[in-house]
Each structure stands twice: as structure tokens, then as C-alpha cells.
Amino acid sequence: MGNIIKGPSTRELMQQLVTDSEGMTVNDRRDFLRKGIAAVGGMAAATVAGGANAADAMINSTNLPPNEPSWGRMLGHGVIEYPYGQPSKYESHVVRRTVPWLTAESISSISMTPLHELKGIITPNGLVFERYHGGVPTINPEEHRLIIHGLVERPLIFTMEDLMRFPSVSVIKFLECPANGGMEWRGTQMEALQFTHGMLSCCEWTGVPLKVLLEEAGVKPEGKWVLAEGADGAHMSRSIPLEKCLDDALIVYAQNGEMLRPEQGYPVRLMNPGWEGNTSIKWLRRLEVGDKPWYHREETSKYTDLMADGTARKFTFVQECNSVITSPCPENPIKGSGMIEIEGIAWSGRGKIKQVDISFDGGVSWTPANLKGLVLDKALTRFSLVTKWDGQPWLLQARAIDETGYVQPTLQQLRDVRGTESIYHKNSIHTWQVSNTGEVKNVQVS
Amino acid sequence: MFKLAKPTLVAAAVAGSLVAGAVNAGEQFGFGRTATAEEIAGWDIDVRPDGMGLPVGSGSVLDGEGLYEAQCASCHGLFGEGEGRWPVLSGGQGTLADERPTKTVGSYWPYASTLYDYIYRAMPFPAPRSLTPDQTYAISAYVLYLNEIVDEDFVLTNENLADVKMPNEPNFFVDPRPDVANTRCMSDCADPAALQVTGSIGGVTPVGHFIEGADGPAASHEAQHELEKKMEMERLKELGVEVEEEEASSEPAALSEAAVAGEATYNMACVACHGAGIAGAPKVGDKGAWEARIARGMESMISNAINGYAGDNGVMPAKGGRADLSDEAVANAVAYMAESSQ
Numbered sequence: 001m002g003n004i005i006k007g008p009s010t011r012e013l014m015q016q017l018v019t020d021s022e023g024m025t026v027n028d029r030r031d032f033l034r035k036g037i038a039a040v041g042g043m044a045a046a047t048v049a050g051g052a053n054a055a056d057a058m059i060n061s062t063n064l065p066p067n068e069p070s071w072g073r074m075l076g077h078g079v080i081e082y083p084y085g086q087p088s089k090y091e092s093h094v095v096r097r098t099v100p101w102l103t104a105e106s107i108s109s110i111s112m113t114p115l116h117e118l119k120g121i122i123t124p125n126g127l128v129f130e131r132y133h134g135g136v137p138t139i140n141p142e143e144h145r146l147i148i149h150g151l152v153e154r155p156l157i158f159t160m161e162d163l164m165r166f167p168s169v170s171v172i173k174f175l176e177c178p179a180n181g182g183m184e185w186r187g188t189q190m191e192a193l194q195f196t197h198g199m200l201s202c203c204e205w206t207g208v209p210l211k212v213l214l215e216e217a218g219v220k221p222e223g224k225w226v227l228a229e230g231a232d233g234a235h236m237s238r239s240i241p242l243e244k245c246l247d248d249a250l251i252v253y254a255q256n257g258e259m260l261r262p263e264q265g266y267p268v269r270l271m272n273p274g275w276e277g278n279t280s281i282k283w284l285r286r287l288e289v290g291d292k293p294w295y296h297r298e299e300t301s302k303y304t305d306l307m308a309d310g311t312a313r314k315f316t317f318v319q320e321c322n323s324v325i326t327s328p329c330p331e332n333p334i335k336g337s338g339m340i341e342i343e344g345i346a347w348s349g350r351g352k353i354k355q356v357d358i359s360f361d362g363g364v365s366w367t368p369a370n371l372k373g374l375v376l377d378k379a380l381t382r383f384s385l386v387t388k389w390d391g392q393p394w395l396l397q398a399r400a401i402d403e404t405g406y407v408q409p410t411l412q413q414l415r416d417v418r419g420t421e422s423i424y425h426k427n428s429i430h431t432w433q434v435s436n437t438g439e440v441k442n443v444q445v446s
Numbered sequence: 447m448f449k450l451a452k453p454t455l456v457a458a459a460v461a462g463s464l465v466a467g468a469v470n471a472g473e474q475f476g477f478g479r480t481a482t483a484e485e486i487a488g489w490d491i492d493v494r495p496d497g498m499g500l501p502v503g504s505g506s507v508l509d510g511e512g513l514y515e516a517q518c519a520s521c522h523g524l525f526g527e528g529e530g531r532w533p534v535l536s537g538g539q540g541t542l543a544d545e546r547p548t549k550t551v552g553s554y555w556p557y558a559s560t561l562y563d564y565i566y567r568a569m570p571f572p573a574p575r576s577l578t579p580d581q582t583y584a585i586s587a588y589v590l591y592l593n594e595i596v597d598e599d600f601v602l603t604n605e606n607l608a609d610v611k612m613p614n615e616p617n618f619f620v621d622p623r624p625d626v627a628n629t630r631c632m633s634d635c636a637d638p639a640a641l642q643v644t645g646s647i648g649g650v651t652p653v654g655h656f657i658e659g660a661d662g663p664a665a666s667h668e669a670q671h672e673l674e675k676k677m678e679m680e681r682l683k684e685l686g687v688e689v690e691e692e693e694a695s696s697e698p699a700a701l702s703e704a705a706v707a708g709e710a711t712y713n714m715a716c717v718a719c720h721g722a723g724i725a726g727a728p729k730v731g732d733k734g735a736w737e738a739r740i741a742r743g744m745e746s747m748i749s750n751a752i753n754g755y756a757g758d759n760g761v762m763p764a765k766g767g768r769a770d771l772s773d774e775a776v777a778n779a780v781a782y783m784a785e786s787s788q
Contacts, residue, residue, distance in 0.1 A: 097655045100670035101663055104521075104531035105718045108571070109667070134568060138770035149486045157481035165477045188646035195651065216474050227492055233574040233767060235567040237492065286489050294494050295557050297564040301549070304618065310543035312554070312614075316621040357630070362641050365633045395643065399628075407628040417625050421547055425623075433643065446642045 093117075096127060099195055102183070107135040108234070110177065112198025115324075115345070116331040120373060121172070121380040123201035125256050130263050131177055131199070133298070134234030137283055141267035144231065146251070150289035153218030160267050164253060166208040171250070172379045173273040174202040174347045175280065176319045178303060178424035185420040188442045193329040196430065196442060200347075202380035205271050207252030210245045214289075223289040227296075228270050231285035238279045239293035240272065244317070248273050251284065274349030274378040275317045276424075278303055308419025319349035321408050322427035323356055323383070323400035334389055334438030342369070342385045348402035349378060355401040356383040362395030362431060362445040363410065369398070394434035395445060412446050493563040497608035500562065504603035505584025507591040513581055514588045517570045517761070520724050526550070526592040530722070536592040539613065552593025556618050558610035561586045562602075572719045572727070573761040583607075668717060705785040708778030715768045716779050726757065728787070736787035747784060748777045 063069035087094065096111040103109040111130045113123055130136075141160045149155035177199035183189050190196045214226075219242065226245050230236040240249070250271040253260060260266040265282030272279045278298060293299070293315070305313040323346035328334050346353045352375055357366040369385040383398065400408045411428035433443040493499040515524065523529050526536030538548030547553075551561060566582045568574050577585070587602035590610065596602070602610070654664035664670040682689045701709075712720070712730075723729030728736050739747055752773050754764035765771050771779075 097652070097665065098667075099652050099663070100665070100667045101531075101650075101652070103667070105722075106667045107718050134571075134574060135767075138768075145485075147481050147486060147489060149481055149490070155481040155486060156478045157485060158478040162478040166475060187644055189650040191646055191651045212475075216476075216478065229489075229492070233568065235491070235574065237567065288490065288492065290494070290498075292494065292496070294492055294563070295560055296492070297560055297568075300556055300560050300618075301551075301554065301564075305621075306542060306547060306549065306554075308543065310547070311617045311619060312542075313621050313623075314618045316623065318621075318623065320623060355630070357632070361638060362636070362643070364636045364638050364641075366631070366635065395641070399630075401630060406624055407630050409626040409628040413626040413628060431643075433645070441645060443643050443645050446644070 094127065096130060097194055097198075099183070099190075108133050110179070110199060112194045113201050114194050114331075115198055115200065115326050116193045116329050118326075121202050121345070121376075121382055122256060123203055125203070125258065125261050125264070128175070128201040128203065128255070128261070128264055129177065129199050131277060132232070132234075132263075133236050134232045136262045137232045138262065139231060139267060139283060144267050144283075144285070146268060146284060146286070148213060148217045148287045148289070150227075150287075151220040151223040151291065152214075152289050153220065154216075156213075156217050158213075160253065163208060163251065163268060166212055168206055169209060169250065170204055170206040170254075171248075171273065172202065172204045172374070172376050173271065174200060174319075174378060174380050175271075175277050176200045176322075176347070176349075177278065178276040178316070178319065181426040181428075181430075182423045184442075184444070185415070185422065185426055188444050191330045191442055193324065193326060193331055197324045199277070200380075202347075203255040204257065205250060205252040206254035206257075207250045207268070207271065210249040210251055210270070210287075211247075213251060213287075214245060217289075219289055222291045225290050225293050227286075227288040227290060227294050228279075228281040228284060229286040229288075230265075230281050231283040236278070236281055236298060237294065237296045238281060238299055239290075239296065239315075240270075240279060241315075242289070244272055244275070272317075274319055274351075276303060276319060279317060303424065305418065305422035305424050307422065313422075316425055319347075320425065320427045321348035321350065321353070321400050321402040321406050322346070323353075323398040323408060324430050325358075325396055325398050325432060328396070328434060328438070328440045329432055330440045330442060333440050334434060336438070337390045338388065340387060340389045342387060342396070344369075344383050344398050345380045346371075346383055346398070346400035347378070347380050348400070348404075348406070350406065351403040352377050353381040353383075353400055354403050354405075356381075357399045357401075358383075358385050359397040359399070360394045363397055363399075363429065366399065389434075389438075391436045391438075393436055394432075395443070396432045396434055396440075397429050397445075399429050411444060491563075491567055493559045493566070495557040495559045495608065497559065497604065500559075500604040500607055501579040502604050503579035503583050504601055505580050505582070505587055506601040507584075507587045507596065507598050509580075510584035510586070510588025510591070513585050516726065517577075518585065520726060521571065526589065535589055539593075542614070542617070550593065551589055552595060552613070554614050556612055556615040558586070558590060558595075558607055558612055561589060562607060570761065572724065572767065573763040574767075576756075576761055576763070668713065668721065671721065701785050702781060704778045704781040706782075708775070708780065708782035711771060711775045711779040712782045715766055715771060716783065719766070720783055727762070728783075730783050730786050733787055736784060740784050740788065744781070744784065748780050751776050751780050 094114050094117040096113060098109060098111040109132065113127050113129045144160055146158045146163065180199035181196060184196065224242050226240045226242055228238055228240055251268060252271045253268045255261065255264055260269060265284065268284050269282040270280050270284050299314065305316050307313065323344060325342060325344035327343045334340060342358055346356045353371060356369045356371065358369050359366045367385065369383040372382050372384050375381050409428055414426065414428050431443050431445045433441045521529055521532035522535050526534065528534035534548060535551050538550040538553035541548045541553060562582055565585055566577060583602045587596060587600055590596045591598060591600065595610065595612065649662055652663040652665055653660045654662065654669060664673050679689050719727035720730050723732065728739060750762055752765060755762040765776050
């Protein structure tokens, strides 16, 4: 599966061959292309069979030592060939992907982040998962306004310039759709980490604490809830308790150092750290302070959790402690025997990650992993364990614990309390089955 | 509060009681300005269960029927049963504790106000904010009627909406999490012999992302739509039903330069409605639906597409709601759709 996922198509390989042969002498090129085309033919068969490493077949040995590679015998392109830079063409497989059968069409839909390709804890802006309820609006920032009104002393209207005059703060926080993993309440469905956990990203967000703006407007004592509303066609809206607004909620206009991407709410969005992604209203245009919640569509019909007995939980805001192993995973099979670094990410909407443990036997015994890099409040936290693999089958699991002492639950524990129809907030321990060939499959252990 | 970067002499001299460079507690930035009542009124569209925010107005079940059939039924079905994967609006009462619950307005939604609020802010899907309050009351009344919550002679108004009681309201409760208490067991945490391992059901992962031409779930909504259409044809053929072969034979009619240029725009911006014939949109490939339009001329079609158009069967928002598209791109997309439907 891993080879299939990473393997470029025959067409792409042919294109790559032609490009790689540029700059060769005519004879070299002819020889190279002849060999390469034969390799592509064999490769296609190998890929479908999930056989030998397809990429190896495509190596152009004239670029290997002791030869001087082709790129060392010519000049490359100059500055501002790409005024806004792009990833290498060899990384074209690192993209967001959707599961089309989940939604009726692509406008009110979701795509997932390729977690299996990412390093560190920051999600590049072009790979942050997408969730739209009415597509991405094209907003002229000069014509965008944010209004704060309702139970306030002084209703205010801000231009983007106004908002950016306030002293700014920058924080690294994860953003997760509560439906992440929600396809697998009844059983495993997805043979790819991107689809089991990819409704998850983590960025540095820059903006103004919402508290500062609310203080400017002066919240009246009766004010207890804030309705946040988007400027998109869906006019996406959620009721947020005032407590969160005065705690760590932000009005953000930048992500990872640049202005928000249109997909992420350009020119301004709400950011409720650690809470369901949909509460962080994008393309934010209005904040109304009220004494009660509004019970809009996205907090009644959707984003409520149906229990087995037919009752339903409302205002399930927090994204509880969760973790997953990103290497190995179905897209990243184990390449060979010997030393291996088991890596993954953990996160909690209640604070910092305190500990991650790894099990190789489906949860019978556990070994502490190391947290590496930054360990931040409500941010992705990377964990690692270096060990040895000699072809033995594994039932690989990660289990995270956050600073509140909450231990990531098993799927059975969640099902016992909630049944299998609650769609959202499935933060259970995930299992990858590693076969003796290093191939990884998505399984559930009970 | 916030420290200013450079304390200025002026500030220190003028405000003698201030610590140099600091800002008084409670002092405001004063950025932005007071919003006028008129500005707020234009955007303040929200409605609450207690009726707060409802504009004066009314609409009957009867009025709603026609509006619903024109504006809503193409996605939600004539009786709220839902077409394809579009939301089911009616039925499902008594199924919430079942293995496969059906969550609808009648079976699940706790408040009738949500219906008015959502329709007014976001529906119809291709043309949000195109309905008047009276139309919204009427469509809401009709959806309540489809769910047997009101009678056929009911008139929904700003006065009585808060009194409409939804059957499932008592069944919502506030999040009690954390609701499970796992422990950090390190060894002998389970009986290895009793472990049950279940793998994934096949044919669900969208392998179309990874294998070209794979016989499985596709990578895009368009490709998935095609795949499902093909499967349905095969199923019907197996059942011995005579199916009309797809217009594969009529396809090769050469497209004009404009139409070729318009295909990409169509796939990006128009296909959501015109691919499936949603909200009265003429479906691409449906010759009958396009015949009269083509007869009126390209100019008329292009003008309607660019400027918007409200017909008997639905609404074409200006540029399909995609203000970012150039007039030329829209015109080319129209050419593509028309030429593919002749």
C-alpha cells in the first residue's frame, strides 16, 4: 500500500524521465530514455502488485557518484522565477486529499492534511485541512468589516487596518475538526493516516486577544454568550460562552507568518484554542453579545453528539487528548529490518501533553516514548521512540496523557459510554497492524 | 496593560501621574468606531429560540409548498427525503436510539427557530441570502408541516414561532466530558489471548488518489459521481432493466475554443449545481433543459450567468456566487455547458 500511495503514475514518470534527460548529450539521452521507458513498464506492474520499491527503478545512475550529476553541469533558475516560492516538483504528492463519498459535493465538504508527510509540529499553510460550509469566499480586505454589538456599552465596527493597529500576539495552536476519526466509530474504514486523522493541523496564529476587543466595546453584566458569524455564503455561526472569549480566544489575521489563506478565513477569523475547529469561525464579520446561546444549525443539527439511548450532548467544545503514530503508518511502511524511530503526534484541547506511551502488542504492555521539540499548550506535540524491528508483527499503539492527568481512552471505553452514532470526538487509542513485511494496516483491537 | 515600545517625553510630561511609557489600567485603544444602528441591522440576521431577532412577517404552509418545490426539493426531495447525499429533512421520528438513526428537523432538531435562522442565513445552497423574511417563514412552515409538527393550514409568524415546540428538545444535555477514565497501566493491561483484531472493510478508502483508473472510491467528487453513475447503470443492466446508454456517442461534437477554455471554470465553479441539476439549474447534458435556453441565444445566457437571474424554477446567482470569476471566464463556462448539452 505504501508504495502505491507514494508511487507516481506512469504518465508522471514518463514526464519525469523526459525532464531528467534534459541537458544530456543526444546519445546519452536516447540511451537513458530507452532504459527508462522499459523501467516504467516494469514499474507499473510492480506498483499494482505492491512489490519492489518503485522509485528505485527510476534512479538515473548517471546522476550518482562518481559521476557529476546533471544539475551540477548546468545553471539553475535565478531569483524571483517564483516570486512566491513553491515546493520541489518531487513533492507533488504532498497534498490535501478528500474522501468524496462523505459529502454531496465539494463546496460544503472537507479535505485532510497529509500528516504522514509532515515534520515537526507546524502545518504548512497550503496543507492545512479545509472545511467549508459554503465554499471559500473571495473577500477584499478593504471592504471587510467586523462588527461587535449586542449587550455592549458601545457597538463597534472595525476595518482590517483598525484590527491590525492593536498590539498583536502570536501563539502555536492545533486546529481539529471534531469529526476527525468519526468515520471509524463502528469499525475501521480507511487505509491511510491522512483519512483517519487528517482533519488536524497546527499553525502559529497571530492576532488580537478577543478580550481586548470586548473590553473596547464594554460587555454589559448580562452578557454571557457571544455569537460569532462568518461573511461566507453559509454565514457560519456558533454561540461561544463569554468565559472562553475572555480566556484565550483570539481574533487572528495571520498564520505561520503570513496573512491567513483564503481557505483559513482571510482576512480574519476567530481562534478558539483547543476547541472544535468549527467554533473558530472563519471570514469573521460579526460578534454579538447575548445572555443566552442561539442554538443555530451548527450547534443543534450538527456538532451535537448522539448517544446510544437517543439523547444528545450539546456544546461539546473541547477536543480531548489524542495521539497517533505517523511513522510507520499505512502510507509509511517500515522499509527494512534494524533500527527504527517510531514517531507520532499528540495533542490536547485541555493543555500540554505530559506523556506518551507506546505499545507493540495491542495495549497489553506499554513503553514510555520521548517528547521531542516544543511541548506547548494546545499544540501538536511530537513523540518518538527508537527501537528495533526484525520482521516481527506489531499491534502498534500510542496513548497520550495531558497535564490534567486525562489518559487517552480505548475505543471500547468510548463506545461503552457513547455508543457508535455520536460521529464527533472519537479520540481513542489508534492501532496500526505491522505485518512481517513491514506493511501497515488500520485495525481495531477490542 | 501593554507597554509602549518607546516612552516619549511628551507623554511623560503631559500625563504627570503616569509611569513613563505605561498605559493606565482600563484605558482603551479607541481603534474602530461606533457602529451605526443601520449598519448593525443589515447584518444582524440571527434568530434565537425565544424569538429574539425575528423580523415581522409571516408565511403559510401553502405558500411554502410552492417555494419549497422550486427552491429546495431538487436537493432535499419533494417530501424532505433528501436526494443523493443531501440532507434528509423529514421523518426519522423514533429512530434516534436505533442502530441507524435518521436525524431530521422533526426527529432531532430541538428548536424551530433554528430552521428559520438557517434558511435565512444560508439557503438555498447556491443562492444564500436571496429569500425574504416572508418566504423564509413560509418555507419553514412547510418543512415543519412535512414533519407533522404543524397542520396544513398553519401560518408561521414572528409572533408564534417561539411557541412551536419540537419533540426532541428535552433530549439534549450539556457536555459532561471527561466521561471516561482510562488509567496509565504499563504492563499486563489486557489478556493477549483475548485480543480481537478487526481490519477495515474493503472498498471504502478513496484509492483513486493513489492509483490511476482504480476500480474503487475516487479522488474527487466529480469522479466519484461518474463512478456511482456507472455502477448504477451496471446494476440496472444486471436486473434486466433497459438503460439508455450514456450520450457517449453525442459527446464528440467538437467544442468551440471558448467552450474548451470554459471547461476548467465549469469544473471549479458550476458543476456543483449544473452537474446534478440542483436548484432548478439546467443539468449539463440534458438536451431538453438547454434547448429553450440555447434558442434564446448565447448573449442572453451569458448575461443571465454574469448578472444573475431568478426564474420560475430557481435562482442563478450572479456568476454562480463566484464574484472572483471574470466575465470572460463565465461566458466560456456557459459556452462549455451549452455546447455539451446540444
